[in-house]
Amino acid sequence: MSMIAAFYGGKSILITGATGFLGKVLIEKLCRTSPDLKVIYILVRPKAGHTLQQRVSQIINTKLFEKVREVCPNLHEKIRAISADLNQNDFAISKEDMQELLSCTNIIFHCAATVRFDDHLRHAVQLNVTATQQLLFMASQMPKLEAFIHISTAFSNCNLKHIDEVIYPCSVEPKKIIDSMEWWDDAIVDEIAPKLMGDWPNTYTYTKALGEMVVQQESGNLNIAIIRPSIVGATWQEPFPGWVDNLNGPNGMIVAAGRGFLRAIRASPLAVADLIPVDTVINLTLAVGWYTAVHRPKSTLIYHCTSGNLNPCNWGKMGCQVLSTFEKIPFEKAFRRPHADFTANTITVHYWNAVSHRAPAMIYDIYLWLTGRKPRMTKLMNRLLRTISMLEYFINRSWEWSTYNTEMLMSELSPEDQRIFNFDVRQLNWLEYIENYVLGVKKYLLKEDMAGIPEAKQHLRRSFPVYYAP
Numbered sequence: 001m002s003m004i005a006a007f008y009g010g011k012s013i014l015i016t017g018a019t020g021f022l023g024k025v026l027i028e029k030l031c032r033t034s035p036d037l038k039v040i041y042i043l044v045r046p047k048a049g050h051t052l053q054q055r056v057s058q059i060i061n062t063k064l065f066e067k068v069r070e071v072c073p074n075l076h077e078k079i080r081a082i083s084a085d086l087n088q089n090d091f092a093i094s095k096e097d098m099q100e101l102l103s104c105t106n107i108i109f110h111c112a113a114t115v116r117f118d119d120h121l122r123h124a125v126q127l128n129v130t131a132t133q134q135l136l137f138m139a140s141q142m143p144k145l146e147a148f149i150h151i152s153t154a155f156s157n158c159n160l161k162h163i164d165e166v167i168y169p170c171s172v173e174p175k176k177i178i179d180s181m182e183w184w185d186d187a188i189v190d191e192i193a194p195k196l197m198g199d200w201p202n203t204y205t206y207t208k209a210l211g212e213m214v215v216q217q218e219s220g221n222l223n224i225a226i227i228r229p230s231i232v233g234a235t236w237q238e239p240f241p242g243w244v245d246n247l248n249g250p251n252g253m254i255v256a257a258g259r260g261f262l263r264a265i266r267a268s269p270l271a272v273a274d275l276i277p278v279d280t281v282i283n284l285t286l287a288v289g290w291y292t293a294v295h296r297p298k299s300t301l302i303y304h305c306t307s308g309n310l311n312p313c314n315w316g317k318m319g320c321q322v323l324s325t326f327e328k329i330p331f332e333k334a335f336r337r338p339h340a341d342f343t344a345n346t347i348t349v350h351y352w353n354a355v356s357h358r359a360p361a362m363i364y365d366i367y368l369w370l371t372g373r374k375p376r377m378t379k380l381m382n383r384l385l386r387t388i389s390m391l392e393y394f395i396n397r398s399w400e401w402s403t404y405n406t407e408m409l410m411s412e413l414s415p416e417d418q419r420i421f422n423f424d425v426r427q428l429n430w431l432e433y434i435e436n437y438v439l440g441v442k443k444y445l446l447k448e449d450m451a452g453i454p455e456a457k458q459h460l461r462r463s464f465p466v467y468y469a470p
């Protein structure tokens with residue numbers, strides 16, 4: 001019998017960010033391995049035109065939940081959506097709902113965050129810092145709470161090269177920043193943001209570091225753990241390989257390369273590509289929830305969920321495998337032949353941006369305009385180049401994350417739990433994983449049918465002149 005699966009049986013679990021990438025995989029795995037759990041409360045913000053129930057149905061009626069619908073036919077009853085906006089006071093939760101959450105919750109998984117790199121500092125502080133503080137305050141009023149698991153990022157200390165499983169302080173106290181945000185207007189925030197952020201590259205990583213400090217300072221008597229995943233990618237094994245549903249991180253780049261838009265990117269081919277599959281992150285998260293509640297470590301433990309020190313892969317190897325997968329399974333309606341290069345030379349990148357990105361986009365737009373259609377390629381290319389400029393920081397450096405706590409936890413698990421909640425990234429075969437990843441982008445993100453592969457290959461042959469364009 002799995003100790004972890006048994007632990008979650010009969011429990012009331014509160015999840016924030018449940019409608020996001022990690023949140024969905026977390027709910028799926030929880031319900032599949034512990035169908036006898038009592039209830040999962042999910043804090044969902046209302047969205048125009050969708051009731052809460054519709055938002056839940058949209059998630060659990062997808063392919064991702066196909067297996068779990070069989071194991072847990074009453075899935076709808078297990079998931080209770082609570083209307084909440086983490087940007088509001090008391091999260092705008094009704095009195096009755098708040099009462100129920102406070103009196104029943106056993107475990108909290110805090111996944112909600114803004115993951116945009118360019119978010120305004122005020123908004124990033126509100127969601128990644130202030131909301132975390134408020135949730136901890138709520139947690140402190142929950143008599144049945146056994147564990148509070150906070151999802152951070154391995155890049156919260158990306159200003160350092162070697163990162164241990166400890167919390168590093170930021171120069172300005174988060175409480176001071178939270179207070180200041182109340183009376184600083186946007187102009188002051190804009191002016192002061194670069195000074196506050198120092199050598200953090202964006203508001204996301206900076207506010208996640210502040211969020212960790214808040215967790216440490218407000219932990220009180222709670223049993224808390226922090227998980228720091230690196231770049232979270234498609235599923236490796238569960239519920240099936242290759243599942244992914246957003247354009248974040250590498251996903252958008254795979255789409256752009258596969259459709260022939262992306263030809264060159266400033267990256268160090270030998271830098272470590274610290275990717276980690278989303279199911280690995282969730283397996284570790286559930287194991288940490290169990291360990292924190294049952295073993296109650298004396299201090300807040302931090303767990304790095306990274307691949308670089310146990311099973312490293314570099315961007316060069318990854319890029320080659322992505323390109324070779326496109327040969328076998330091309331994406332539909334490609335603009336050009338998929339072919340891209342990583343280059344470390346800034347001048348070469350400027351050259352390729354002009355010749356291979358901007359110029360073809362302009363020529364294509366002129367063609368669209370001449371044939372009476374709306375030009376759109378230049379806009380799309382500009383957006384792609386802007387996205388690349390934000391990702392460049394992460395693909396031109398390597399970091400070393402120590403994984404003592406994560407390895408310690410692995411050794412605490414029974415053989416059965418090591419199998420069911422596998423987070424041993426040493427077993428990952430990168431070439432196989434990347435191929436399934438690209439296939440998953442095609443199937444689950446772009447919603448392309450595998451039956452269309454011959455047509456996609458023919459499309460590339462038909463557009464012969466464009467096929468070999470720079």
Ligand SMILES: CCCCCCCCCCCCCCCCCCCCCCCC(=O)SCCNC(=O)CCNC(=O)[C@H](O)C(C)(C)COP(=O)(O)OP(=O)(O)OC[C@H]1O[C@@H](n2cnc3c(N)ncnc32)[C@H](O)[C@@H]1OP(=O)(O)O
Nearest residue numbers: 115116117153247248249250252253257319340342387394
């Ligand atoms: C040797 C051979 C080499 C060959 C190489 C070829 C293969 C290449 C593949 C290999 C991959 C290599 C690169 C990988 C780089 C990975 C780095 C990742 C770093 C992560 C570090 C931290 C990890 C974390 O902790 S958190 C998760 C990461 N967060 C993010 O990734 C968020 C990043 N995104 C943003 O911050 C914003 O989206 C931003 C600023 C990039 C763009 O903002 P903007 O306001 O312009 O757009 P949006 O409102 O977001 O979207 C508008 C619109 O565009 C669509 N869209 C968004 N992103 C993309 C995209 N990347 N590609 C395509 N389309 C995109 C979006 O869906 C919207 O569409 P609508 O239709 O308008 O809704």
Ligand SMILES: NC(=O)C1=CN([C@@H]2O[C@H](COP(=O)(O)OP(=O)(O)OC[C@H]3O[C@@H](n4cnc5c(N)ncnc54)[C@H](OP(=O)(O)O)[C@@H]3O)[C@@H](O)[C@H]2O)C=CC1
Nearest residue numbers: 017018019020021022045085086087111112113153229232
């Ligand atoms: N994806 C990655 O590569 C990595 C992610 N992480 C961390 O993992 C966690 C989850 O990330 P991920 O799943 O990728 O992020 P997503 O952007 O996919 O999901 C974010 C979630 O937060 C919710 N949310 C945002 N704002 C609010 C709000 N005001 N009130 C209520 N809910 C809100 C979103 O709800 P809605 O659906 O309404 O928008 C969504 O459910 C984050 O803490 C992130 O920092 C760490 C490392 C890497």
